[in-house]
Amino acid sequence: MKKNFLIYLLLSFFLLTMGGCGTTNKEAQQNADGQKLNVVVSFDAIRAITEAVGGDHVNVQNIIPSGSEPHNFEPTAQNLATLQNAKLFIYNGFSLEQSWLDKSLSTVSDKIDKKELTVVEASKGATPLQLDEKADNGTSLPDPHIWLSIEGGELEAENIKNALIQVDPANKDDYEKNYQNLKNDMDQLKQEYAAKFANSKRKDFVTGHAAFGYLARDFGLQQNSVSDALLSGEPSAKKLKELTDYCKENHVTTIFVEDMVSPKVSETLANEVNAKAVKIYTLEDIPDGMDYIAVLKYDLDKIYESLN
Ligand SMILES: [Zn+2]
Structure with missing residues (x-):
């Protein structure tokens, strides 16, 4: 009787431990698989392109909240707090964020130095239109609205795709596929409206x-x-x-x-x-x-x- 009880106890313990281990492993696996890449972007247009390319793999937050006018924006400490958990920060460039960018990135310089946060300029490589407006030092300013151009938007999408692959290479194929789908849609829009506007x-x-x-x-x-x-x-x-x-x-x-x-x-x-x-x-x-x-x-x- 005593021996049976001991066997029962041992068996119970063994089963419990097995069950426990099994569940824990499974949960850990699900978390690892389901964890999204935390991306912070400066404002809505960059969020929209990042979501199109990133699909289900990204969790995107704005520094400039939706509904706030981005040209004369000054981020609060709360706006910048989003950078603390980000792996990737994407901004437009062409002077849109220049009043706050350097100061804001200095709050996470240790993360950038340790390569825990990658910073990417979406418009990099595009040719800017120069505005009549001048900067305080007299130099001419680029027009920031490159995301409203189809070619410009495609270039930004490609830069964003490359950044996502760099930070999250495991999902490279999906980022490539999403980018290609977006580019195809944009190419089609460009073709359709070039013909329409030519006859306007x-x-x-x-x-x-x-x-x-x-x-x-x-x-x-x-x-x-x-x-x-x-x-x-x-x-x-x-x-x-x-x-x-x-x-x-x-x-x-x-x-x-x-x-x-x-x-x-x-x-x-x-x-x-x-x-x-x-x-x-x-x-x-x-x-x-x-x-x-x-x-x-x-x-x-x-x-x-x-x-x-
Ligand atoms: Zn504008």
């Missing part, structure tokens, strides 16, 4: 701020805007008068309205020149439920409609 009656459009310089260049169009590319100040009365006269003289039928850039001014202008006010997205704040391709296609569609 007019080639000019009016928007909230001059964010569409690259897009206009790609398709041989001309943008006019209420505010300049860098939103460096409120539009002057003189500028608004010129724009109103331009719209009347050229029979502009659509004024594009951006959520974050003086939407009231654009709507008033539309009223005054008897034009339709139509929403457009600069991807600086992406509407819920839309991804990168969906927004690009929406914009191209609306611009095309306005030209015919």
Whole structure:
């Protein structure tokens, strides 16, 4: 009896330990497999491209929260805290983040030195459009809105793909596949709209701020805007008068309205020149439920409609 009990105890202990070990191993395995790569990006457009390329493997957070205007942004300590758990930080470049970038990266310099955090400039290798606006030291500034160009967006997607592979080589095949799918979709958009815009009656459009310089260049169009590319100040009365006269003289039928850039001014202008006010997205704040391709296609569609 005593012996049987001992065997029972031993057996129970053995089974429990086995069961315990089995479960623990399985859970550990699932965590390792299911763990997403923590990526921090500067703002919505870079998030949208990173999510398209990263797919299920990435967990993406913004420094500049959705709904905040990115041109004159100053991050808080809370915004920057996201960098502490990140393996990869991706910013646009072309001066968009320059007012806060160096200072912010200095808060995680030890992580960067130890190669625990990789920092990537998405626009690296692109040719910038130079703006009329000058920096404080008198040098000319690049137009940051490269993500609204199809070629520019493809280049950013490729840089982001390479960065993801560098930091997370185990999922290389998926990143390559996602990037190729995105590129195919973008190539198709480019082809479709190049043909459409070539046959458009007019080639000019009016928007909230001059964010569409690259897009206009790609398709041989001309943008006019209420505010300049860098939103460096409120539009002057003189500028608004010129724009109103331009719209009347050229029979502009659509004024594009951006959520974050003086939407009231654009709507008033539309009223005054008897034009339709139509929403457009600069991807600086992406509407819920839309991804990168969906927004690009929406914009191209609306611009095309306005030209015919
Ligand atoms: Zn902008």
